[in-house]
Amino acid sequence: MPFSLTRRAALHEVSLVARQRAYPDCSRQPMLALAGSRRSKASLSGEADRKPNLSTQATSEPESPRHPRSVQALHLKPLKREAEHGIPSCDLQLRSYSLQPLDFFCDFALRAAYYLGLPAYGPVPLPRITQRWTVPRSHFIFKKSQENFERITLRRLIQIKDGNPETVQLWLAYLRKHQYYGIGMKANMWEFSELGGQSVTKQNTRQYETDINAAWPHLGQVKPLESALEADKVLNHRLSSEASGPR
Amino acid sequence: MSVPRSRMLDLMKAQCQVFATTYNPDGLRLGNKVLRQRLRGPALASYYPRKVATVKMMNQMFGMKVPKGTEENEETGSSDRSLATWDDAEEDRTTYVEELKARGKGNPKKKKEAVVKTKGFGKKKK
Amino acid sequence: MSHWRKKTLDIGCFVGSRTVRDHTKRLVFEQHEAERQALRYVIRNTSLPARARAEAQLQLQQMSNYTRPTQIRNRCTIGGHTRGVFRDFKMSRFNFRMQAMAGVLPGVKRASW
Numbered sequence A: 001m002p003f004s005l006t007r008r009a010a011l012h013e014v015s016l017v018a019r020q021r022a023y024p025d026c027s028r029q030p031m032l033a034l035a036g037s038r039r040s041k042a043s044l045s046g047e048a049d050r051k052p053n054l055s056t057q058a059t060s061e062p063e064s065p066r067h068p069r070s071v072q073a074l075h076l077k078p079l080k081r082e083a084e085h086g087i088p089s090c091d092l093q094l095r096s097y098s099l100q101p102l103d104f105f106c107d108f109a110l111r112a113a114y115y116l117g118l119p120a121y122g123p124v125p126l127p128r129i130t131q132r133w134t135v136p137r138s139h140f141i142f143k144k145s146q147e148n149f150e151r152i153t154l155r156r157l158i159q160i161k162d163g164n165p166e167t168v169q170l171w172l173a174y175l176r177k178h179q180y181y182g183i184g185m186k187a188n189m190w191e192f193s194e195l196g197g198q199s200v201t202k203q204n205t206r207q208y209e210t211d212i213n214a215a216w217p218h219l220g221q222v223k224p225l226e227s228a229l230e231a232d233k234v235l236n237h238r239l240s241s242e243a244s245g246p247r
Numbered sequence B: 001m002s003v004p005r006s007r008m009l010d011l012m013k014a015q016c017q018v019f020a021t022t023y024n025p026d027g028l029r030l031g032n033k034v035l036r037q038r039l040r041g042p043a044l045a046s047y048y049p050r051k052v053a054t055v056k057m058m059n060q061m062f063g064m065k066v067p068k069g070t071e072e073n074e075e076t077g078s079s080d081r082s083l084a085t086w087d088d089a090e091e092d093r094t095t096y097v098e099e100l101k102a103r104g105k106g107n108p109k110k111k112k113e114a115v116v117k118t119k120g121f122g123k124k125k126k
Numbered sequence C: 001m002s003h004w005r006k007k008t009l010d011i012g013c014f015v016g017s018r019t020v021r022d023h024t025k026r027l028v029f030e031q032h033e034a035e036r037q038a039l040r041y042v043i044r045n046t047s048l049p050a051r052a053r054a055e056a057q058l059q060l061q062q063m064s065n066y067t068r069p070t071q072i073r074n075r076c077t078i079g080g081h082t083r084g085v086f087r088d089f090k091m092s093r094f095n096f097r098m099q100a101m102a103g104v105l106p107g108v109k110r111a112s113w
Helices: A005-014 A069-074 A099-115 A165-177 A202-218 A228-236 A238-244 B005-019 B032-036 B041-045 B055-062 B071-076 B088-103 C017-044 C050-062 C093-102
Strands: A088-096 A120-136 A146-161 A183-189 B115-117 B123-125 C108-110
Touching: A088 A099, A088 A165, A099 A120, A099 A146, A099 A165, A099 A183, A120 C093, A146 C093, A165 A183, A228 A238, B032 C017, B041 C017, B055 B088, C017 C050, C093 C108
Parallel strands: none
Antiparallel strands: A088 A146, A088 A183, A120 A146, A146 C108, B115 B123
């Protein structure tokens, strides 16, 4: 029986799971930066989170099976991993003209980092960039009546500390694959290498060749369709019909 | 106690080797700044947006009417191979011109003979 | 100068004789930029013989005006106007205002503070 009392208790005794905080107002909403308030460093886990997550309704059995933990986690704030050494590995800056898609995508990036095992810190709000233009209202003379226009760029920074370079590249590629509209991204990466730079030797080139050849089959998102049956399957698949949208 | 020049030059050489810069102790004008400039040809050339497919273009290419009596429509009996769609901009323009004409504000008639202005009174017709 | 101009029109935005000319100049400059930079380098290199430098100077001076970057001017893509053109939008100030009020420009709004 998967939902037995003893098994549940044993789980909680052995490992201290960092309690995932719910968003305020119960409904899932992004954290809004209040105007004028100073933001503290990106919080990871405090003392309250290190206490075990003991359920008060341990005696009653659940009526229906619960959602998987990863689905339950979607309704709560994204989990974060702690970095052991704190050496920055990657700086990802996200820029947008609007707040909602930016916050949503930051959330997505943090969750992706957690599941890839990368300690992500953020999203740190960087200062806004305001561009202003003053333009005469008329197309000819009448310089004294002008109008002001502005364009505000909002920015967020997500930093990965102690990340394996390959994993970080995977994370960035994943984010690029699932790009969100209206958001621009730029990333700086740092990694450790040997002194004196890497010289091109026969051994090196052979290693690179094997690495590249291993990665070729995984390149590209679409597998080649070998027969008509396979093509039929793909065309009639639920995902492809959903992706094309309602008709 | 001043440092000999050769020592300073050696230091400069080492610095240039470390930071991958050019070693020029006498400060000669060798034109390297021109070589350092990045080429801005592609950025300037892509200033104007390139031509894209428009509805007008599509209508022109695929909106033809096939004349009767050809092989294609002998079987089907249709005289129209048009794949034209409605062109909003063109329709707006046409309705606007028609409105002006209805009001009597349309374009004036084009004069057949060119009119030449003379220095004195009146206009001479060429 | 017409031998530089392309036979088929490249541009999708506002088309006028001056805009076409400016576009042609940009394309020609892109083709000849490397040559121009090489000649400029030769002219400025004091370690080269004076004769070579003078020849390079003459050659650079004889190049067509369509190859010169100073002849290129940013024009409005909607009206073809050269004055009051914003680099961020490639539009003259009035067209920029019309488009901004229509809500076509992403992120641009009326400022008040």
